[in-house]
Amino acid sequence: MTHHHKIARLDPWAHLRAYTAARIALGRTGISLPTDEVLGFGYAHAMARDAVHRPLDVAELRTALTEAGFDSMHVASAAPDRATYLLRPDLGRQLDAASISTLQQAADKGGDVLLVVGDGLSSLAVQRHALPLLVQLRALIPPTWRVGPVVVASQARVALSDHIAELMQAKAVVMLIGERPGLSSPDSLGMYLTYAPYVGRQDGERNCISNIRPEGLGYAAAARKTYWLLQEAVRLKLSGVGLKDESDVAELVDAGMTRLEEQN
């Protein structure tokens, strides 16, 4: 939408926008924001609000998982609705009673690595990016590893993965979860890896990858980082601050090796 009567004053430094995604050179009418900028900001906020409040379509996600060849299960946290979820982070870290008994039936299904998908603070992130990332990750994990069913979790905080993985006796858990949406990134997915998960693990005992989305960290790169961290966690028998993410170094070495091989 453009306005034909040029009342608002443009700023003669619009070329600086090439250097940053920040909202610079917005122009002004008087000292106030031009109409288009007010509306554009409002739309970005609306996207972020919808990402927080629109429920994850669990049925649709599980259908897509099935079509992609993943077994899946559904659990819910003890937060019964979004309002409670936002006010009581502690409830989002525990399973509800029904989910506990469901997972007690699946006590031996956790495997070497359990994959959990939680809605978190952005259902949009999960809807868009969880499956493509899982597909890339599956391609990297060796067939000798036992991988549990994908557990889809509603009203989930990161630490809910501890409760799920403890009940399913998983050696390690990878949780993909919608991150707190920003105005310019309503659909960022986060990855949290916990080795030897149990209820009571601290945040410092996890490794995290943030901003997974095509405009941020792409699926392939995020899958490589996740698998690198998984291998290291298994080797060191820990995750968190004791496991430094040096996957970039490893990639540089890999890339260098590849080039050498090509020359030979």
Next chain:
Amino acid sequence: MRYRHTVGAETYQFRDLKDLLAKASPARSGDYLAGVAASSYAERMAAKMCLAEVPLKRFLEEHLIPYAEDEVTRLIVDTHDPVAFSEVSHLTVGDFRDWLLSDAADTAALSRIARGLTPEMVAAVSKLMRNQDLILVAGKCRVVTAFRDTIGLPGRLSVRLQPNHPTDDVRGIAASIIDGLLYGAGDAVIGINPATDSIPALIDLYYLVDEFIRTFHIPTQSCILTHVTNQIQVMEKGAPVDLVFQSIAGTEKANRGFGISLAILQEAYEAALALQRGTVGQNVMYFETGQGSALSADANFGVDQQTCEARAYAVARHYSPLLTNTVVGFIGPEYLYDGKQIIRAGLEDHFCGKLLGLPLGCDVCYTNHAEADQDDMDNLMTLLANAGLTFIMGIPGADDIMLNYQSTSFHDSLYLRQLLGLKPAPEFEQWLAEMEITRDGRPRSIDPTHPLLAQGLRLPRAA
């Protein structure tokens, strides 16, 4: 000691002073999360009535967190000035509210008593005050500080220029600095929240801002908001450090969660003072606080979040900061649920900080999972500017693309200045006029050949 209050046929009991304070607090999600809030509207009002009858002296006798167990308590008690207190020492909390609103409590009187007040006293009286009381009394307080310009003079509103970038790209940061300066922002500080912890990368950021300040002779100061121990290292390496930043909280354990102690703050304070980089003053510290930080570190000890916040101000004032910033809506809805709670908390923090003698600014802000929007920010910033707020944030379009939250924009600061006739710090005001950014205090049309646009992106160490 137990407290008891009877209203009609109903008698309410409170376990101790911290229980009474918590139950007298206006409702907010963080106090419910902590399990310390009043369980009914009536209990909350009874607690306020009971609190109104508590003598101010009582707060010197009953410590909310034991003296032996908490260095913040020890700081509060050991630095209390009984002479300054003597003017109000005979009052109850309720009488203290009446006194603060009376003509006797003019600017001079409020300045005289500041060092005689403890955080718990000001937190207590704030709980009996309506929003208009918080605004009126804060407006009578005057706290003036200085480094390269003078902050907090009457009729002034300063702006922190916050040019963050998700990967600390120096050209991206420079572009936002230029945008802010051309919108008249940056007199409080040009302060960057870095994404990196790497010392060499941090040093690059110090040189970037310093180059701007020196090239264009800007009467302002820089700050890189990294951990205080990083800043000590950077100073040892000779980088141009103006202000030292740290997030602080109101209990020793919460500060330990931030990786700091009073001793570490003292070390950084002395190191920054020794650099003697200020020209019109030597206030070298910049602190940030926010309600809920103690609880989120599991370090609130049953004390309500607003009282914990006021205790953080006792930490801040020990180091004579240039700026103290309550980042009021950043922490999320489990602590401040909606616009109403954020607005109330912002007014309380500003009131308590000013009464204790701090140069209090406010990051008027919210996250996207809080029940708030830019209209709530408009309300809070307008209320605070009327209360004599020291500074606000200036972020391009109010959208911080690194920290992923919404705050206030350069346009917002111009709105407040125009609406209320407020001006930047006097040295900066003069610089804006000399740079032909403003005329008679109003923003001018900027020519494409303006020096900031012509030279601003030729970055010495960055290119």
